[in-house]
Amino acid sequence: DAGVTQSPTHLIKTRGQQVTLRCSPKSGHDTVSWYQQALGQGPQFIFQYYEEEERQRGNFPDRFSGHQFPNYSSELNVNALLLGDSALYLCASSVLGASHYEQYFGPGTRLTVT
């Protein structure tokens, strides 16, 4: 049973550029959530996608956008990169409506903005 996968593993971008990160959920999962984890901090919720729609959004600017595809995979796009966007970006998958709501994380994408 394949777990959550993310690509790429590492990415280095220049300030002002745009980046796209990708995620495939665990088999049988229909919901994808994205988190940002800065060094020494806990993950912070960016947004959640279900049925190809943004279901919930955290306190992140519009520079952060996403998409979910019919096969449940998802993308996170960040425009006009800032130095402060350097972080580990985590994708988590889950099943909406499950009695026990658990989110499983992928390995993450380490983004460095120079």
Added chain:
Amino acid sequence: QKEVEQNSGPLSVPEGAIASLNCTYSDRGSQSFFWYRQYSGKSPELIMSIYSNGDKEDGRFTAQLNKASQYVSLLIRDSQPSDSATYLCAVGDGGSQGNLIFGKGTKLSVKP
């Protein structure tokens, strides 16, 4: 502002001892509670979930929940050096099955 508080540590325990990790949360509407383990440079791994008041045991791990006190804890019995990691407490945001609110994590070090 919904918050989850954890002692940042480091918490140092000898091998074979019980490690006790604690967490408090502010959202009284939260219904789901999780503990994740995160090794340095890796992503968080779900190790325990708890939804009802009381204790839940899984192997060497016991999660404890007290909703009245808004308190969650994780006990690790017979601690091993391989348990050395950062432990993240996460709380579900109300009943929305949406975002998880994380604490900053407690760094645990188990000394041989």
